[in-house]
Every structure is written in structure tokens, then in C-alpha cells.
Amino acid sequence: MSAIVQFENVGLRYGLDSETLSDVSFSLHGGGFYFLTGASGAGKTSLLKLLYLAQRPSRGVIRLFGEDVVTLPRKRLPGFRRRIGVVFQDFRLVPHLSAYDNIALPLRVAGMEEAEVDAPVSEMLNWVGLGDRGQARPATLSGGEQQRVAIARAVIARPEILVADEPTGNVDADMASRLMTLFEALNRLGTTIVVATHDLPLIGQVAGAQMMRLDKGRLADPTGALRYPPLSQGNGG
Amino acid sequence: MSGTRDRRAAAAARHRLLPEGRVAGPMPWIIAIMMFLTVLAAAAGLGLGAAVRSMSADLAGRATVQIVEAGAEARDRLSARVAQALRGADGVARVEAVDPATLSDQLRPWLGEDATSGDLPIPALIDVTLTAGQADAKVDRLRRLLSGLSPKIRVEPHAAFLLPLAGLLSALGWLAAGIVLLMALATGAVVVLAARGAHDSHRGTIEVLHLMGATDVQIARLFQRRIALDAMLGSLLGFAVAACVILLLGARLIATGSELLGAVHLPWSSWVMLLALPVGGILLAMLAARWTVLRALGRAL
Numbered sequence: 001m002s003a004i005v006q007f008e009n010v011g012l013r014y015g016l017d018s019e020t021l022s023d024v025s026f027s028l029h030g031g032g033f034y035f036l037t038g039a040s041g042a043g044k045t046s047l048l049k050l051l052y053l054a055q056r057p058s059r060g061v062i063r064l065f066g067e068d069v070v071t072l073p074r075k076r077l078p079g080f081r082r083r084i085g086v087v088f089q090d091f092r093l094v095p096h097l098s099a100y101d102n103i104a105l106p107l108r109v110a111g112m113e114e115a116e117v118d119a120p121v122s123e124m125l126n127w128v129g130l131g132d133r134g135q136a137r138p139a140t141l142s143g144g145e146q147q148r149v150a151i152a153r154a155v156i157a158r159p160e161i162l163v164a165d166e167p168t169g170n171v172d173a174d175m176a177s178r179l180m181t182l183f184e185a186l187n188r189l190g191t192t193i194v195v196a197t198h199d200l201p202l203i204g205q206v207a208g209a210q211m212m213r214l215d216k217g218r219l220a221d222p223t224g225a226l227r228y229p230p231l232s233q234g235n236g237g
Numbered sequence: 238m239s240g241t242r243d244r245r246a247a248a249a250a251r252h253r254l255l256p257e258g259r260v261a262g263p264m265p266w267i268i269a270i271m272m273f274l275t276v277l278a279a280a281a282g283l284g285l286g287a288a289v290r291s292m293s294a295d296l297a298g299r300a301t302v303q304i305v306e307a308g309a310e311a312r313d314r315l316s317a318r319v320a321q322a323l324r325g326a327d328g329v330a331r332v333e334a335v336d337p338a339t340l341s342d343q344l345r346p347w348l349g350e351d352a353t354s355g356d357l358p359i360p361a362l363i364d365v366t367l368t369a370g371q372a373d374a375k376v377d378r379l380r381r382l383l384s385g386l387s388p389k390i391r392v393e394p395h396a397a398f399l400l401p402l403a404g405l406l407s408a409l410g411w412l413a414a415g416i417v418l419l420m421a422l423a424t425g426a427v428v429v430l431a432a433r434g435a436h437d438s439h440r441g442t443i444e445v446l447h448l449m450g451a452t453d454v455q456i457a458r459l460f461q462r463r464i465a466l467d468a469m470l471g472s473l474l475g476f477a478v479a480a481c482v483i484l485l486l487g488a489r490l491i492a493t494g495s496e497l498l499g500a501v502h503l504p505w506s507s508w509v510m511l512l513a514l515p516v517g518g519i520l521l522a523m524l525a526a527r528w529t530v531l532r533a534l535g536r537a538l
Contacts, residue, residue: 052448053448053538054444054448054538055538056538074453074535074538075452075453077538078447078450078451078452079450080450081447081448081449081450082449082450086448092441092444092445094254094441094442094445095441096442097254105254105445105446105449106449106450108254109446109449109450109451109455110450
């Protein structure tokens with residue numbers, strides 16, 4: 001498998017503060033399943049922001065799909081972003097759009113014909129258990145329902161990389177398990193999955209997943225950052 | 238049919254990406270007021286321009302010959318000779334002696350009944366209309382011709398004494414053009430401020446669209462369309478009210494019966510130019526909105 005993401009000595013500093021991320025280096029391979037763990041404030045969300053191109057690093061090199069995205073001209077970024085699906089920690093649903101329209105956003109942004117939008121959106125709504133809530137605005141949905149819409153929106157365009165920031169934080173154990181099943185299914189189809197989470201038992205559910213741990217902005221084990229989580233080792237991962 | 242339906246559905250879906258309703262509540266009303274003032278200023282400029290052109294064309298080809306002879310009989314004889322000489326002169330299209338009675342009537346308000354008593358010597362006047370072109374040279378030729386008849390003859394081209402008035406009207410016309418330009422700049426500035434405000438208030442939505450791979454142009458189009466709708470509403474309203482005011486004022490000007498005020502009129506070509514103002518206003522608003530949003534987006538990653 002080839003490296004789809006490469007970070008080399010990446011540092012990120014907000015303003016004049018000390019570095020939020022320091023000397024972060026790792027590679028993610030296409031089709032891999034990765035968990036990112038660490039205490040609150042360790043820099044997980046900042047690392048994900050670099051990954052889904054919401055932020056440029058203060059130093060270092062980031063390669064996505066084989067191209068250096070740090071020096072990439074702005075006008076080329078949308079093409080890269082369309083290959084990445086994101087589940088935000090705070091969902092970031094568009095408040096004046098219905099659940100249906102929120103989920104359809106990536107397809108419409110990509111210019112899909114309107115007649116082709118309905119089937120995948122309806123299918124995705126049913127899959128996340130919101131088949132009858134398609135016309136509901138985010139404000140009328142519960143936290144868990146909003147999170148399911150956010151997840152559906154992130155995966156509907158079959159991204160090459162799916163980045164999820166605490167995707168199971170607001171859903172019950174059953175839904176969390178179903179989400180992981182979806183992520184695994186996407187992973188089997190070739191999507192590289194990166195999930196930031198505190199939920200260690202969840203990590204154990206995914207056979208073959210690898211784990212990165214951040215501690216105070218640094219990968220905890222720079223010499224061999226990617227490790228199998230203890231439970232998945234038992235599954236032969 | 239289904240293709241059209243699909244395109245409409247796609248457009249409707251795109252338009253929903255920004256909340257329904259006006260981008261900035263008072264925008265259409267502000268644009269309506271500015272368009273109203275712009276159309277009035279433009280109409281004034283065009284009307285005065287038409288008056289200046291009409292007056293210049295009219296005055297350039299006309300002159301009055303005065304026969305300043307105290308004796309009534311000598312004046313009448315000299316007038317007849319002058320009229321005869323003028324009718325035979327090159328460059329003269331029409332010669333018409335001003336009726337002494339008409340002249341007396343016009344002077345009565347200033348001179349009282351003395352104007353008609355015959356005791357007060359009043360010069361005889363002959364209106365001369367010249368053929369088109371080279372008015373100054375023709376007037377000079379007439380002066381030379383008539384000075385041979387008597388030293389008591391004066392030739393006064395109309396352009397000379399109405400020139401200051403034409404200059405004033407021309408200056409007012411340019412002032413109106415300046416006001417139109419300033420109003421266009423102010424409209425652009427209002428749209429820029431409204432677009433910035435709209436961009437700020439929809440920052441969250443824009444960020445999400447960006448992270449999903451929307452291009453700057455895709456996002457700018459949303460604002461452009463919404464502001465174009467505001468501008469269209471405001472421009473049409475402002476133009477309609479201004480057109481009503483212009484028509485009412487035009488009727489009042491005609492009612493005065495004044496030849497001078499009657500020269501201030503709007504030919505159909507001027508109405509076409511006025512109609513171009515709301516169209517231009519909408520285009521200006523769209524361009525200003527697009528430029529503002531693209532600039533703001535360019536500062537983000």
C-alpha cells in the first residue's frame with residue numbers, strides 16, 4: 001500500500017503562542033484504518049485540521065495523495081478537499097438547511113445532477129435511521145441525530161479519506177457500533193479512515209486498525225508512532 | 238422537460254445554500270432611494286443637455302439687426318433698405334422685420350405709455366435667420382455689408398447675449414452628470430458593505446462549503462445572485478418612482494408655455510439611457526458583491 005498522507009516534521013503554532021503541534025511525522029497508507037488518541041488539548045483536532053486542509057502548518061511538509069499541500073495554490077485546494085470527508089466534532093450542520101439538504105451538500109458542491117442526488121441521500125438517511133426526519137432542520141434534531149446527519153454528510157460522496165473527530169461522542173453504544181460498522185465497510189471499499197477518539201474500547205472493535213497517540217502536541221512515540229491497539233493485536237491485526 | 242425540471246431543481250437547491258430572505262434587510266430600499274436620485278439627476282443632465290444643444294443650434298443661426306435712427310421717417314426708409322439688402326445677401330435664410338407695435342407692447346412694462354407716444358425714439362429691429370454653418374463668418378459679412386449702408390446699423394448675433402445662459406445650463410448638466418457618477422460610486426460602496434456584512438454573518442456556512450470543496454466562485458455566485466435580487470427590486474422601484482416624477486415635472490414645464498423651459502425635454506433616446514440606469518445598477522451591484530466576496534474568501538485558506 002502506498003502512503004496517501006505524509007507528515008514530515010510538521011509544526012503548528014496559532015499566533016504567538018507556543019506550538020500546538022511539534023515535529024509531527026507519520027505516514028498513512030491508502031485503505032488503512034487509523035485511530036488518533038490523546039488527552040484533551042493534546043492537539044488531535046489541530047492535527048485533523050491539517051489533514052482536512054482547514055489549516056496550513058507553520059512548518060514542515062504535508063503530502064496528500066502524493067502532492068505537497070503546504071505550498072499548493074489556493075485554487076487547487078477544493079479538488080483535494082472533495083476527496084476528503086469530514087465529521088466535525090461540533091457537527092457544523094448548516095442551520096437553515098434540512099437534514100436532507102445537509103447530507104446532499106457534498107454531492108451538490110461536486111456538481112452532481114439533481115436527479116442523481118435523491119437516491120444516495122435517501123439511502124443514507126435511512127441508514128442512519130433518519131428516513132422520516134429528512135426535512136427536519138438541525139435545530140429540531142437531538143445531538144445524536146445531528147451527529148448522524150454529520151456522519152452521513154461526510155461519507156455520502158465516498159471520500160478517499162474520511163476524517164472523524166470524536167464521531168461517537170453523542171451517540172449511544174448501539175449507534176456507535178453501527179457507525180464503526182459503516183466506517184469498516186467504507187474502509188473495505190478502499191477509503192482511508194482516520195478517527196480521533198477517547199473511546200479505547202471502540203478502538204478495540206476494529207480489527208487491523210492502527211493507533212497514533214498525541215501527547216502535548218507530539219506523537220508519543222516518534223520512532224514508531226503507528227501502533228496496533230492492544231485489543232486489535234489479539235484479533236491478529 | 239425533465240432536463241429543465243432538473244436544472245430548476247438544481248438551481249433551487251443551490252439557492253437554498255444561503256438563508257432565504259434579503260441578505261441585508263434595508264438594501265433594496267437604500268438602492269431604491271439611490272436609483273431614484275440617480276435617475277432624477279441623469280434626467281436633469283440629459284434634459285439640460287438637450288436644451289443647451291437646441292439653444293445652441295437655434296441661437297447660432299440667428300441675429301437681430303438694429304437700426305438706431307432717431308427720426309421715424311429716416312428709420313423706416315433705412316429699415317426698408319436694410320431688409321432689401323439682407324434678402325439679397327449670401328447666407329441669409331429668412332428676414333423678418335419686427336412689427337413696431339409688437340416692440341412697443343414688449344417695452345410698455347418698462348417705459349410705460351411713452352413707448353407708444355412716438356416721442357421716444359425706439360430702434361427698428363429686423364430678425365435674421367442664417368443658413369446652417371459658419372454663423373460667425375456670416376455675421377461678420379453682414380456687418381461689413383450693412384456698415385456700407387449707414388453707421389447707425391448694429392448687428393447683434395443672438396448667441397452673444399444668450400451665451401451665459403447656455404453656459405449655466407451646460408454647467409448644470411455637467412453637475413448632474415457628476416451627481417450620477419457619485420451616486421454610482423455610493424451604490425457600489427453600499428453593496429460592498431452589504432456583501433461584507435452578509436459574508437460575515439454566513440461565515441460558518443461558507444467555511445463548511447469550503448471544507449467540502451466548494452470553490453470561491455461557487456460561493457461568490459450565491460451572494461452575487463442574492464444581492465442582484467435586492468438590487469433588481471430596489472432599482473426597479475426607484476426607477477418607477479423617478480419616471481413618474483419626471484413625467485409630472487415635464488407636464489408642468491410644458492404648462493408654463495415658456496420657450497426656454499420648453500427646451501428642457503427628454504427625447505426617447507434619453508429615456509433609453511435612463512432605462513439603462515437600473516440595468517447598470519444591477520450589474521454594478523452584482524460585480525461589487527462578487528469582487529467583495531472573492532476578496533474576503535481569498536483571505537481564508
